[in-house]
Amino acid sequence: MTARDLFEASAPVHPDVHLLDTDAGPRVLLADGSRLFGVGRALYDRIDAARRDPDPEVLDAVLADLGLDAPRRIDDLAPDPPPVRALSLAVAQKCNLGCTYCYAQQGDFGGPAKNMPERTAFTAVDALFRDAAPGERVNLAFLGGEPLINRPVVRAATDHAVTVSRRTGIPVTFSITTNGTLLTPEDGEFFEAHGFAVTVSLDGVGARHDLLRPHRDGRGSYQRVMDRVAPLLAMQRRMQVSARVTVTPLNLDLPRTLEEFTAAGFHGVGFSPMLSSPTGHGEMALPDLEVMLEQMTACGEEFVRRVLAGRRYPFTNLVTALREIHRGTHRPYPCGAGAGYLGVSADGELSACHRFVGDADGAMGDLATDPDDAKRARWLTDRHVHRQEPCSGCWARYLCGGGCHHEVIRRGRPACAYIRGWLHHCLSVYSRLLAARPDYFAA
Amino acid sequence: MSDDRIDPLNLTAQLNHTAAGNPPSTLPESAISNAYPGLEFDIRTIWRRLLVGIELHEADNYVVDAQPEHQGLIGRRLISVGDHDVIGPVVGPTRPGAGSAPLTSAGNPDGVMMLEWSNSLADVLADHVGRTVPCLFTADAAPNPVGKPAQLPDPRFQVVELEVRPLFARSAATGERLAVIAEDVAGPGELTSGLCSPWQNDYRECACYYWAASRPDYVNVEDTGAGTTTGNHWFAKDREPREYVLDNRDDSRLVSYDDLFRDWQGELRFIVGGDDAPEHLEADPEGR
Numbered sequence: 177m178t179a180r181d182l183f184e185a186s187a188p189v190h191p192d193v194h195l196l197d198t199d200a201g202p203r204v205l206l207a208d209g210s211r212l213f214g215v216g217r218a219l220y221d222r223i224d225a226a227r228r229d230p231d232p233e234v235l236d237a238v239l240a241d242l243g244l245d246a247p248r249r250i251d252d253l254a255p256d257p258p259p260v261r262a263l264s265l266a267v268a269q270k271c272n273l274g275c276t277y278c279y280a281q282q283g284d285f286g287g288p289a290k291n292m293p294e295r296t297a298f299t300a301v302d303a304l305f306r307d308a309a310p311g312e313r314v315n316l317a318f319l320g321g322e323p324l325i326n327r328p329v330v331r332a333a334t335d336h337a338v339t340v341s342r343r344t345g346i347p348v349t350f351s352i353t354t355n356g357t358l359l360t361p362e363d364g365e366f367f368e369a370h371g372f373a374v375t376v377s378l379d380g381v382g383a384r385h386d387l388l389r390p391h392r393d394g395r396g397s398y399q400r401v402m403d404r405v406a407p408l409l410a411m412q413r414r415m416q417v418s419a420r421v422t423v424t425p426l427n428l429d430l431p432r433t434l435e436e437f438t439a440a441g442f443h444g445v446g447f448s449p450m451l452s453s454p455t456g457h458g459e460m461a462l463p464d465l466e467v468m469l470e471q472m473t474a475c476g477e478e479f480v481r482r483v484l485a486g487r488r489y490p491f492t493n494l495v496t497a498l499r500e501i502h503r504g505t506h507r508p509y510p511c512g513a514g515a516g517y518l519g520v521s522a523d524g525e526l527s528a529c530h531r532f533v534g535d536a537d538g539a540m541g542d543l544a545t546d547p548d549d550a551k552r553a554r555w556l557t558d559r560h561v562h563r564q565e566p567c568s569g570c571w572a573r574y575l576c577g578g579g580c581h582h583e584v585i586r587r588g589r590p591a592c593a594y595i596r597g598w599l600h601h602c603l604s605v606y607s608r609l610l611a612a613r614p615d616y617f618a619a
Numbered sequence: 620m621s622d623d624r625i626d627p628l629n630l631t632a633q634l635n636h637t638a639a640g641n642p643p644s645t646l647p648e649s650a651i652s653n654a655y656p657g658l659e660f661d662i663r664t665i666w667r668r669l670l671v672g673i674e675l676h677e678a679d680n681y682v683v684d685a686q687p688e689h690q691g692l693i694g695r696r697l698i699s700v701g702d703h704d705v706i707g708p709v710v711g712p713t714r715p716g717a718g719s720a721p722l723t724s725a726g727n728p729d730g731v732m733m734l735e736w737s738n739s740l741a742d743v744l745a746d747h748v749g750r751t752v753p754c755l756f757t758a759d760a761a762p763n764p765v766g767k768p769a770q771l772p773d774p775r776f777q778v779v780e781l782e783v784r785p786l787f788a789r790s791a792a793t794g795e796r797l798a799v800i801a802e803d804v805a806g807p808g809e810l811t812s813g814l815c816s817p818w819q820n821d822y823r824e825c826a827c828y829y830w831a832a833s834r835p836d837y838v839n840v841e842d843t844g845a846g847t848t849t850g851n852h853w854f855a856k857d858r859e860p861r862e863y864v865l866d867n868r869d870d871s872r873l874v875s876y877d878d879l880f881r882d883w884q885g886e887l888r889f890i891v892g893g894d895d896a897p898e899h900l901e902a903d904p905e906g907r
Contacts, residue, residue: 214625
């Protein structure tokens with residue numbers, strides 16, 4: 177199916193139901209509970225007619241007749257702010273690269289460049305563990321800017337978290353997102369010892385990457401990053417080293433990028449469209465997103481070929497989508513931002529996530545006074561997908577959750593057709609793989 | 620796939636799908652979460668036909684029926700399946716303060732008891748599904764419990780190879796295992812056929828505060844002003860005097876089993892807000 181066909185096939189008709197004609201047969205997705213069914217052709221046609229009927233009770237009656245009219249799993253009420261179980265520390269609000277599209281505006285979030293003091297990082301770690309109960313786990317993430325500019329605090333905070341974890345019995349996992357230019361083999365050993373999830377920002381192969389992610393003096397960074405990542409790729413056992421590709425109109429060659437990074441040994445390769453940059457540089461418009469969807473489905477077809485042959489292919493977007501579709505994940509938010517996950521600025525201010533550092537829109541109090549639960553409650557109420565438009569009329573709202581808060585607040589929702597088209601493709605791939613390789617989902 | 624068929628594919632679809640023959644109470648959102656023997660379904664039922672060719676009693680290691688090739692097993696007792704015994708010794712004190720000793724009797728000379736199937740057969744299912752497994756039976760019909768012999772072979776026992784049947788159905792669309800109990804393990808209606816019957820029996824059987832919501836214990840409660848209360852047992856035939864009659868199936872002031880069997884719908888009253896509903900207190904003007 178071409179991207180244009182996917183746009184058309186996935187266009188919203190009814191908020192409660194979506195229909196798919198897959199290679200494995202007709203399929204019905206009920207938005208409520210993200211429930212996917214195989215159906216016969218007659219039933220497919222009956223539901224199709226009902227979802228297009230101007231009388232909303234017609235579809236309700238058909239679903240009731242099929243025994244599918246369960247109470248709705250997601251209501252309009254926002255949950256109370258949950259305990260914070262994940263923090264990201266902006267340990268360095270500065271960066272040695274000059275990526276034009278960067279949400280952090282080359283690392284400093286539009287303010288003075290600064291490092292997080294060790295004491296602030298320790299306070300954040302203590303706060304993370306303070307209310308965790310036995311059986312729970314916490315995650316500590318390091319971001320920036322470029323976090324390795326402040327390597328001593330990354331290491332000290334990690335060691336401190338390990339100490340607190342041992343004392344409390346609360347397991348902790350670690351992650352870091354880096355531009356890769358400052359990585360050393362010793363960093364690799366440290367990350368391996370602590371089982372880090374290491375995400376390296378790479379925007380394509382060679383010159384493509386250099387165009388988008390230059391040093392501040394204009395020199396390219398690709399070769400330097402790949403040279404420095406290589407020892408980590410070789411030593412990863414507990415740690416997982418993944419590539420994150422921010423997709424702009426200038427680096428739309430996704431299958432080659434995926435192939436190259438897979439061959440290099442990355443544990444996962446994920447693509448994310450650039451939807452909102454402070455300068456407008458690199459933002460994707462609908463024609464670009466159509467090209468991207470074409471490229472993503474091409475990556476998906478290669479994934480299917482490999483999985484059918486019993487091999488692994490680390491196309492993270494599809495691996496994750498298939499897992500969530502199989503579980504029937506349904507959620508009123510796109511992520512845990514402002515809920516169980518908060519960002520911490522170098523000054524110890526809390527925000528809804530790492531992207532809202534220094535931004536009043538996502539301010540959530542500070543470490544000295546604990547998270548501001550009133551602000552978090554307001555956030556969860558305002559950001560609930562039932563209060564988002566045009567989400568309330570869209571069948572994909574509980575799979576998508578309404579889209580990245582930061583991008584939506586900054587730019588709106590320019591990528592709905594792309595997201596729906598991609599989910600439609602993922603649902604089709606799921607149907608095919610479930611029929612051909614049910615063992616893929618057994619684990 | 621036939622045209623009217625609907626096949627749940629992903630996990631949420633499977634969990635919330637009413638399988639053919641199952642009542643609404645088998646869905647998570649309508650469950651009362653009491654499944655032994657239960658209000659929604661009797662979980663013991665699913666083990667009766669786990670071994671292909673024979674049917675076991677849901678609460679005894681006794682063969683109640685068999686396919687023609689295993690007719691000889693009817694009336695015999697199953698002792699073990701593979702490495703898993705389905706019986707265990709019964710031990711305990713025989714007088715207050717005494718230590719534990721084997722509890723034997725004339726009807727149970729070996730002092731053994733069948734182990735609940737979910738405990739004794741879950742590992743069998745996990746380890747041997749789809750394959751045959753040696754099953755140890757008594758060689759003859761055994762109306763009473765029989766213990767496991769110290770050594771095998773023993774002429775009083777016989778090993779029969781039986782296949783372990785899958786518990787779950789498979790999707791017609793994908794062939795993948797579903798979160799639905801297979802029809803040849805329990806046919807339509809079988810999961811619910813042995814359920815308890817609250818109105819006729821179990822409201823009487825399960826006494827004080829067992830039925831938290833649907834069978835109140837203490838109703839028409841009033842504060843005496845002295846820090847105590849007065850009120851009625853829900854089962855009190857007369858609401859005067861207003862006193863709580865301690866639950867006792869022999870006390871004629873309370874509704875008896877016979878009363879319930881004969882006229883549960885006449886004896887039991889609706890309670891609204893903790894008090895008898897008005898229609899039970901005032902004469903019905905239309906005489907119904």
